[in-house]
Amino acid sequence: MVAPSVVHWFRLDLRIHDNLALRNAINEAENRSHILRPIYVIHPEAKNRIGGNRLRFLIQSLNDLDANLRKLNSRLYILRGDASKCLPKVFKKWNVKYLSLQVDIDPEYIKQDEVIEKYCEENDIFVVKRVQHTVYDVHSVVKKNNGSIPLTYQKFLSLVKDTQVKEPIEVTKVLSEGCKPVDFDCKDYDVPTFSQLDFDESSLLECKYEGGETEALKRLNVYMAKKQWVCAFEKPNTSPNSIEPSTTVLSPYISHGCLSAKLFYHKLKQVESGNRHSEPPVSLMGQLMWREFYYTAGSGTENFDKMVGNPVCTQIPWKKNDEYLKAWAEGKTGYPFVDAIMRQLKQEGWIHHLARHMVACFLTRGDLWVSWEDGAKVFEDLLLDYDWSLNAGNWMWLSASAFFYKYFRVYSPVAFGKKTDKEGLFIRKYVPELKKYPTEYIYEPWKAPKSVQTTAGCVVGVDYPKRIVDHDKIHKENMQKMSAAYKLNKEKKSLKRPRPD
DNA sequence: ATACACGTTGTCGCA
DNA sequence: TTGCGACAACGTGTA
Known part of the structure; x- marks a missing residue:
């Protein structure tokens, strides 16, 4: 036995x-x-x-x-x-x-x-x-809200406001010899190498974010030591296109569980304690609460990662377009800012939250009118911090399918990046074929005269793609489609829930 | 009952 | 230069 x-x-x-x-x-x-x-x-x-x-x-x-x-x-x-x-x-x-x-x-x-x-x-x-895996027991948050998910962030915050968060625990006890099996040293159970998984590691670039608990705690401590920075943190004021990340990049560690969300919570409380600090939704604590918000929504909603059969998701007639999807995913849309972000994602596995806004809006309601589900699958493949709830929830937010409804707020692939990177240094790094472009044209290379394009060594349509759509024109048309979809949705809803007389 | 303010993160044109 | 309203809006809490 x-x-x-x-x-x-x-x-x-x-x-x-x-x-x-x-x-x-x-x-x-x-x-x-x-x-x-x-x-x-x-x-x-x-x-x-x-x-x-x-x-x-x-x-x-x-x-x-x-x-x-x-x-x-x-x-x-x-x-x-x-x-x-x-x-x-x-x-x-x-x-x-x-x-x-x-x-x-x-x-x-x-x-x-x-x-x-x-x-x-x-x-x-x-x-x-x-x-x-979460700070709160998300199922009990839904229960507290009478069984329905909170559809706004503020509502979520009010639901958890008085909930005590238990202190994180330490596991330090060294195991007795008696708990080791006879096959303790068996190599069959070792962590596989890439070659054992038939995976060609040479296809990857240099590793920018190393996985593991040790690295997670190191990174957490580095950022928590910058008390002023933490207390002043306001997400909308961080840059999506800085060369080095303007935020913590703790997300891959939290999504894999290398870092406990609860530990992060208590460290933040410690740093904030006794100091004037920013507040949710923009503070670092606010970022953690966004994660809780989406987890709550995801755990309490059927088909949360799909449009059809998802009760919180507005039904929008997206069009299948594999050519657009491929160009977007590979960073070949002809819009340098969009392409730079998508190439950074592919190379490094992490992009800034606002950069995600830019490209998600571009793929869906902004420009290409491709389903957020298709975009979500690409993110699932490429993001180190891929997380089922957050991915679906954020894609619905950006495509104005749920949680967010001001669909006339469309990110401009030309104007948005300029706010934090006038010179286009970010583009020059990730879209190197445009490296020598004059600043005047770095966000809109198609506007550069032929002679300028030749001098810069990159002719649009030859060395870099022509833009896939005309943003100024298409985003207006798409707004009309959004308006029509919303109207239909409203009619359906009023049919389903007739006013009681 | 109904109205109204408000909400993480847009852009453009005009004063 | 900066600030403001317009532009195709919905869920929720408060009055």
Whole structure:
């Protein structure tokens, strides 16, 4: 008979600190002298399901997690396969009695959880789930709002105003030898290398943001030490096109769970305490609350990542256009600011929030009239900080499909970037073919006389694409389409909910 | 009951 | 240079 085991299943909680579910598993193993197996399941198709930069970030995070677990006399056991199929097998093989995991709300995880929990119930495995990916228990926020999701940020804030946020916990206990299995040193469970995943690492550029808890805490501490900067932080006043990020870039660490949102919350409270500071929605705390807002909305809404069947999403007749979508995704729209942002995204896996506004508006209601769902899929592939709720929620916001309705506020691909980068340095970096353009034409190269284009070594239509649409004209037409869609939507709503007499 | 103010982050033209 | 209103708006809280 194999000795009984306790499993902690890591998913979007790739950290030791403030990981209650992990601590529960450790305590259970210690108290009952069971074997402890912290696991992570990699799908064999991982490299086809997530973009290269994010795969690299994930592998780095797993390696760091393994190293941190080893400091506690444990390790990470990597399993390969489809979780709902491979977990029952290893649970049997390892004689698992106890499973701990974090509550995740991405439907992919929810679906897996149902299968696993059913198996556990039938096989007498005790399951412990902990809310620790968000500051608040988003399900109880919805309950507090009588079962419906808050549709405005202010409403959300009022719902959580009086909720106490528990202090983050530390996990420092070093495990007894008795909790290690005989196959502790088995290489089969090691974090895979890129080649083991059939992934060609040389296709990636230099790594700008290294994954892992260690790096996350380092970055958190660097920014929290700048007290004045934190207290003065106002998101709308940060630049989307600075050469180095004007914001913290903690998002990839929070989305992978390398950094606890709750720890970030308490660190911010500490820094703000006793000082005059900015407030939500624009403050750093406000940014964290936006995440909570979208998590709440995502957890309480059916088909949140789709337009059809999504009760909060205005139905808009977007047009399928793979040519437009491809040009946008590859940074070949002929609008240098848009292209620079999309190329930065592809190369580095992170772009500023306002840059996301610019390109999301451009793809959808602003210029190309392509569905936000198509854009969201591209972001899912390319963003290091991809997060199911935030991605869908922000795309709906920018396409004026939900939460935001002032669709006549259209970002200009020419004017918007100039506010914070007159010289176009950002464009020159990420669209190097335009590097030598005079400042006068850097945002609008098609306006440059032929002789100027030739001198700059980049002829529009030859060395750099002609602009895909005429923004000045098309955005007006699109506004009319938005207006028509809103009108239809309103009519449908009044039909569904007739006034009671 | 109904009206009204207000909301993270637009742009342009005009005074 | 800066400030303001117009431009195709909806959900929510308050009066």
